Amino acid sequence: MSADTPKTCGIIMPISSCPGYTEEHWVNVLNIIKEAISKTEKFAPVPVWLETKTDVIHSTIISNILKCDIIVCDMSTNNPNVMYELGLRMTMRKPVVIIKDDMTKAPFDTNVLRYEQYPKDLHYYKIEAFIKKLREIITDTWKKYSDDPESFTQLINLDDYKKxxxxxxxxxxxxxxxxxxxxxxxxxxxxxxxxxxxxxxxxxxxxxxxxxxxxxxxxxxxxxxxxxxxxxxxxxxxxxxxxxxxxxxxxxxxxxxxxxxxxxxxxxxxxxxxxxxxx
Structure with a gap:
């Protein structure tokens, strides 16, 4: 990859309608995430489910999850497919940024994994602040990873975890x-x-x-x-x-x-x- 070629930031998120959420809602959320990624001026947004070089959708998802330089994962609604894909990504020593809406209860302790929250109603001014914050988190997370990729991990270490x-x-x-x-x-x-x-x-x-x-x-x-x-x-x-x-x-x-x-x-x-x- 040349210096002029942007790195990839994968996007894991729900995309289908479910109780309380329409497909249009997820399209809007996707555009918000893409905007935050683009504003880093370092990464190109890549929804992991989009077909690139293969006709097998599932194979595409797995490949993108593993190959993208960094991942933004929206775990709103605790969608099983999203949680599975997040688990796959977390097995790698590669960075992931987790987000969720303010109506979804986190399935884990905030001391274990950090996440950033956004308003489910996608209120304009709150979303503007969220986009700025998400851009900063993506940039900071990438810097921590690139400074020392060998020791980078976002998995809980039971030896260090004080509870x-x-x-x-x-x-x-x-x-x-x-x-x-x-x-x-x-x-x-x-x-x-x-x-x-x-x-x-x-x-x-x-x-x-x-x-x-x-x-x-x-x-x-x-x-x-x-x-x-x-x-x-x-x-x-x-x-x-x-x-x-x-x-x-x-x-x-x-x-x-x-x-x-x-x-x-x-x-x-x-x-x-x-x-x-x-x-």
Whole structure:
């Protein structure tokens, strides 16, 4: 790609009518996103569903999602196809900017992934401000990626993600990672095994909670494996390069490895709970 050739900014978004949204609405949203992208003066907008070099629409979508330099994804309405395409993009170490309207509830914690919001009614003055903001975010996100593409990631890192507040024995409140929080709970339960009187534990509720967590864990593993199989199957039937296939596979395997570490901590917690419940 020559220096004069603009880089590509893919667009992932709903395009079909659904309750509360018309096709005309999505056409207007698409034009708004295109305007923001064009105003960066660095990127050419590329709706990922548009046919380019292939007659297979699905293959075109997969190829564009993987090849575009940066992606803007509108997850308004939490459209399943959009969420699937966002998941595919997120397996790559390539930048994505997420947006949604103000009537859609985000399916994840804002601390995990950042998104920019726009008014569903597409009010002129608010949209003007949104276009300016989106242009800035696209530019800033690209700069962060281009400065250090090897370490760039927008996926949650459980080692760094601070969420849980644990009250220590001294009464102090500490923020801990998921793994550290589980270890703290594990230690509390282990101590109660040797001295049950120090903790007022409802063993029935504790046992029930353990099985609920196990079920949720098993359901997550099953769903993620299905997503992995689907992604790899789509990649194998697309015109993606071998390098892209390898990068995607490595990213998916990295996520699975991270979950396995988390799962080891869960197993220790389950064992401690069983020790308490079984006396």
């Amino acid at each position: 849980y507040k644990i009250v220590t024995a001294s009464g102090e409140v500490e923020e801990q990672t998921v793994q550290d929080a589980i270890k703290s709970i594990y230690q509390i339960i282990r101590k109660s095994t040797h001295n049950p009187s120090v903790a007022n534990i409802d063993l029935t509720e504790l046992s029930s909670a353990k099985w609920e967590v196990k079920s949720a864990r098993d359901a997550f593993k099953k769903t993620f494996q299905e997503i992995k199989d689907k992604l790899l199957d789509d990649l194998n039937h697309s015109d993606a390069t071998e390098t892209l296939r390898t990068q995607t596979t490595e990213q998916i395997d990295s996520i699975l490895m991270g979950f396995e570490v988390f799962e080891d901590s869960l197993e220790s917690l389950f064992k401690a709970i069983e020790d308490v419940v079984n006396g």
